[in-house]
Every structure is written in structure tokens, then in C-alpha cells.
Amino acid sequence: MKIKMKLFYAVAAMVAIGFVVLVVSFYKLELKSTEPPIVEKKVPTLGLTNALIQTEEIKQEDVNDVVQMTGKLAVDSLRLLQISARVPGRVDKLAMIEGQTVSAGQPLAWIYSPEFIAAQNEFLLARRTAKTLNTETTKDLFEDAKATLDGARNKLRILGASQQDIQQLETRGVASEFLTIASSIHGVVTKRAIDAGGYLNTGDSLGTVADFSSLWFLGNVFESDLPKLKLGQTVDIQIMGSQLARYQGVISFISPTFDAQTHAVVVRVDLANPKGELKPDMFAKAQVKVGLTKLPVVPRVAVVQDGAQSFLIVKKSDGQYQRVAVNAVPANDSEHLAITTGVHPGDHVVVDGGVLVDRSLVNSIKSAVNPASSASSKP
Secondary structure: OHHHHHHHHHHHHHHHHHHHHHHHHHHHHHHHHHOOOOOOOEEOOOOOOOOOOEEEEOEEEEEEEEEEEEEEEEEOHHHEEEEEOOOOEEEEEEOOOOOOEEOOOOEEEEEEOHHHHHHHHHHHHHHHHHHHOOOOOOHHHHHHHHHHHHHHHHHHHHHOOOHHHHHHHHHHOOOOOEEEEEOOOOEEEEEEOOOOOOEEOOOOEEEEEEOOOEEEEEEEEEOOOHHHOOOOOEEEEEEOOOOOOOEEEEEEEEOOOOOOOOOEEEEEEEEEOOOOOOOOOOEEEEEEEEEEEEEEEEEHHHOEEEOOEEEEEEEOOOOOEEEEEEEEEEOOOOOEEEEEEOOOOOOEEEEEOHHHHHHHHHHHHHHHHOHHHHHHHOO
């Protein structure tokens, strides 16, 4: 009886152990099936013939070290003229509209002002008095009259009369009914603040004239590039989306503070605009050449774009291809790009057929990651 009981317990123990081993093996199998396969970064030739693919060895060259900027054009605030009234009065006539080109000395408005008329009469009276006292017997009185005349002439200038207006007043001998307001610069009327018939107090604005023969380019520079810039450096500027030629300007101001949101510094560039082709608020990109640096250089056609990321297809010594993310910047000519990260001189990159190899690499990686999905997508 005891022998039978021992045999029964032994058989039961072996069955239990076998069941546990079976459960553990099944769990490991399920766990292994859920783990993604390891994807190698390098993929073989993928059946592509050498006739479709050409490679070239990367060479290192001296490349211009360039600071890139983006920004927009703005009006040079030193070339803005605010036309304001120096005497109270009513605007009788206007000869200025927004967008109009005006010349220096061109009349823009005529103002009826009793104060200006009174100042003219004071000048005429002082002139007649000085003329009357200009004798040997009244020499002392003439000096006083002459000082009064000079004061009356200066008052007319303060009220806005030009030297030509005063000369015409002396010739005419009668006060003019209107004060003529003229532009003192050549430019474009950018704003008109009043209509004919309106009344102006001293200091009120009639409008604004801007000289666009010189503009500002306001660019944003990041903190890492700031030490490379200094006042007086030449800047090459290209208008975005335009066929206009490149322009050159000079850095005239570097902001002492950072923008709180972009953490960039505003750089101001003086930009000549003699032909008037450039307009305020045009978007532009600019670059400043700050020296030379040695970088790997590749043909522009070798760089493959995938969204915002740039890639090079590198051929390894074992004949496999590798998709390498790189940072590409302009080289010394438009046919090449300099690479700051990702590859090294001596590497071989695909210069013809790169897009074909890139698509094959991407598809191979997708198949390796999810073979079931790749198989189901095949007809």
C-alpha cells in the first residue's frame, strides 16, 4: 500500500512539473512574438544595378562661414518727415494724397491763418520804419529799427514761411492771404491726416512724407551667432519670392537686448534703394560672411529632402547603403552644399539615383519593422 501511494505522488509531481514548464514556455513564446525585430541601419544593394547609382567621394573645402538671418524691410525712421502746422489756421487747399511722390520744396497745403497775416504786416511795418530811419540824423534809431526788422523776419520763419516767401513779401509789399506749407524732402506721401476745410492748431499734423531712397533691413540673429557680428560688416540681402537682384547693406545697429519670445537679437542694416525697387515690409533673407571654415562639401543633388530633414545616402565599404541625417548649409557656389554634421571627408555618397535608393531603404526598414503589414500590402 505504501509503495502504491509513493508511486501515485511521484506521478502527480511529474505531471505538475510538466504543466508548469508548458505554461512558462507558452508565455515566453507570446512575449517574443510581441517584441519588435531589431532594424539595422544599413541595407544591402536591394537589387539596384550600378548603372542606376553613381557615388562620389566627399571632399573637404574652405567654405565661407556665414551667419544667416531672416527679417523684413522697414522705413528708415531718420528719413520720415512729419508735416505739422506751426501756426493755427484753416486748411484752405490740399495738394497731397497718399502714395503721391513729392519733391523738396513742392507745395502741399495752403493755410488761412490770421496770426500769419498779422506777422506779415508786422514785418512790412518794420521794413518801412527801418527804411525811413536809414539817414544820418536818425542813425541810432535805425539800428533799433533794423533789429526790429530782423526779429519780424525770424518770426515769419518760425511760423513756417520760407526764404522765398519772405522775398516775395518784400517785393509785393502786401501780406499774403495764405501760408504755403511745402515738403522739405523728396519722398512719398505715406499718410494724410486732414482734409481741405479742416482746422489745425499749432503742432497738429497734416501728414507724413517718407524718403524711400534708403531703407532698413531688420533681421533676427540667434545667440550662438551673435559673437560673429559687429558694426560695419557687409550684409548680402535677397528678397524672398522675388527675382530682384541681391542687395548689399551695412550693419548699423545690434540690439543690446534679446526678444523674450524668440530669444533672438534684432540687427539693423542700412540698405540703399536708389531705384525704389524695394518696399517696406518686404520679407527678406540675409547672410554675413564672417570668415572661412573647413567643411565636407557634396553636390546639391546628393542631398535628399524628407520633410524638413536632409539626408545623404552613404555607401559603406561592404557595399551596403546607409541613410544618414545631415545638416546642410550653402557652400561657395549654388551647385554644392556644405555639411556640418553627419558625414566626414572620404565617405562615398550617392550623387545619382539617391532618391531611388532612399525610397528602397525606407521601404526595407518599414518591412523589417512590420513584416505582416508589408506582406498584406502586396497584391
